Amino acid sequence: MIKTNNSFIFNSLEILMFFCLLSSMNLSAQQIEFEQRLISMPGWKIIQDGRLGNCVTCHTIQLSEKSVKEKQGNFAPALSKVGAKYTPDQLRQWVTDARRINPETLMPPYGSQAGINNPNFLKPLLDTQQINDVVDVLVMLK
Numbered sequence: 001m002i003k004t005n006n007s008f009i010f011n012s013l014e015i016l017m018f019f020c021l022l023s024s025m026n027l028s029a030q031q032i033e034f035e036q037r038l039i040s041m042p043g044w045k046i047i048q049d050g051r052l053g054n055c056v057t058c059h060t061i062q063l064s065e066k067s068v069k070e071k072q073g074n075f076a077p078a079l080s081k082v083g084a085k086y087t088p089d090q091l092r093q094w095v096t097d098a099r100r101i102n103p104e105t106l107m108p109p110y111g112s113q114a115g116i117n118n119p120n121f122l123k124p125l126l127d128t129q130q131i132n133d134v135v136d137v138l139v140m141l142k
């Protein structure tokens, strides 16, 4: 009788553990799918590209626990949760011209050349479409 009870408890625990394992696997599968979707977006390339946004020179974007972040900068706050902190319009403002939010900022204005002496290009670093692409990624970082 006791033996049967024990094995009943054991079985229940096993089943519980199985479901816990299954749900954690499911979570990471979702995370992997999310990350794959994110890194296939045009804005992701702009954020990483040293000749375009180059955001990761100053910012860290850590997606999951295991994702690599060694090559990313820690000069500026991490962007990993920035989609929960700001509205899409606020994020667009940060990227277009952060000086409107913080006049003393050290973040480059990607959509404006106002006040810049001797710019390397005759146009802003990113055009409107590229800024929108970047914002599409930022809003997903929650």
Ligand code: HEC
Binding pocket: 047, 053, 054, 055, 056, 057, 058, 059, 075, 076, 077, 078, 079, 082, 085, 091, 094, 095, 098, 102, 104, 105, 106, 107, 108, 110, 134, 138
């Ligand atoms: C030269 C370094 C530098 C680069 C490159 C840079 N940023 Fe920043 N960024 C900063 C700094 C510094 C801050 C902190 C706020 C401040 O100083 O005004 C900041 C703040 C931000 C914020 C607000 C963060 C918060 O938590 O309040 C966002 C969003 C942001 N940056 C997005 C970007 C994106 C997207 C790019 C690339 C297109 C980028 N940054 C490139 C330096 C940089």
